[in-house]
Amino acid sequence: MSFIYQNAAPLGLVLGLIAALPCLAGGPIVLAADPPPVVTASARDWQGAYVGLGLGKPTGDNTFGRSDLDIWSAPADWSGTPLSVRAGYDWQRGRLVYGVALDLAFGELTNPTQPSADVICFIDCEIAVSDLKVLRGRVGVTSGRNLFYATAGLARANARFTALAGVAVIGEGSLNGWTAGIGIERRMSDHITLTGEYRHTDLGVLPLDCFETCQTAISFGTAEIGIAYRW
Numbered sequence: 001m002s003f004i005y006q007n008a009a010p011l012g013l014v015l016g017l018i019a020a021l022p023c024l025a026g027g028p029i030v031l032a033a034d035p036p037p038v039v040t041a042s043a044r045d046w047q048g049a050y051v052g053l054g055l056g057k058p059t060g061d062n063t064f065g066r067s068d069l070d071i072w073s074a075p076a077d078w079s080g081t082p083l084s085v086r087a088g089y090d091w092q093r094g095r096l097v098y099g100v101a102l103d104l105a106f107g108e109l110t111n112p113t114q115p116s117a118d119v120i121c122f123i124d125c126e127i128a129v130s131d132l133k134v135l136r137g138r139v140g141v142t143s144g145r146n147l148f149y150a151t152a153g154l155a156r157a158n159a160r161f162t163a164l165a166g167v168a169v170i171g172e173g174s175l176n177g178w179t180a181g182i183g184i185e186r187r188m189s190d191h192i193t194l195t196g197e198y199r200h201t202d203l204g205v206l207p208l209d210c211f212e213t214c215q216t217a218i219s220f221g222t223a224e225i226g227i228a229y230r231w
Helices: 002-024
Strands: 048-059 064-066 083-093 096-106 109-111 126-143 146-163 168-187 192-207 214-230
Touching: 048 192, 083 214, 096 146, 126 168, 126 192, 126 214, 146 192, 168 214
Parallel strands: none
Antiparallel strands: 048 083, 048 214, 064 214, 083 096, 096 126, 109 126, 126 146, 146 168, 168 192, 192 214
8 A cells, every 4th residue: 555655646736736737827728719711802803804985185286298208298187085994804823913994985186277378189088987996905903992003905987187177088098007105094893993094006008199208107195984793
């Protein structure tokens, strides 16, 4: 009996210390739960299809003349407020957003180009650009509710140059060119965004029936505001 008592005392002391450790440490041991997941912006914040409307204001001027003699008319400003319909799709990888869009513009851009002292073969001239179509890509970076982007692509439109207050058609045709610009899109709700954008469009040269070297190079800028619905 003495043997059992002498060896049981140290064993009981050890067991008691083990049982008391949680209290000595300040309380019972509680297994920690997994930390809550870090909430990040969904990859679909900007990813998906969208449709929208835009209203633009042209900027810049235009001239016509003879390229062989390097004589040109006095520059005149573009005017008009074309309405555009847009449809596109964006993909997102982290903060990077890239996509493709098709724009169809309704209404004309006009330029009442006037002859100068060096160019006298036309009177009451006007250039009209209509049916502008743009297929373009864009790439941007998100920042909060905003998407800052650059865009570039192909442009096609009909151009018509008239004289004598529209009586005489001096040149017309469909022109192909390019467009490029920058913009910002801001998310107003889960589905609605507002856009501000500036693009430069160059449609190339329209030959004119004056002399063999008569022509006008058609290019303009467009400052546009728009609204879109996103899925």
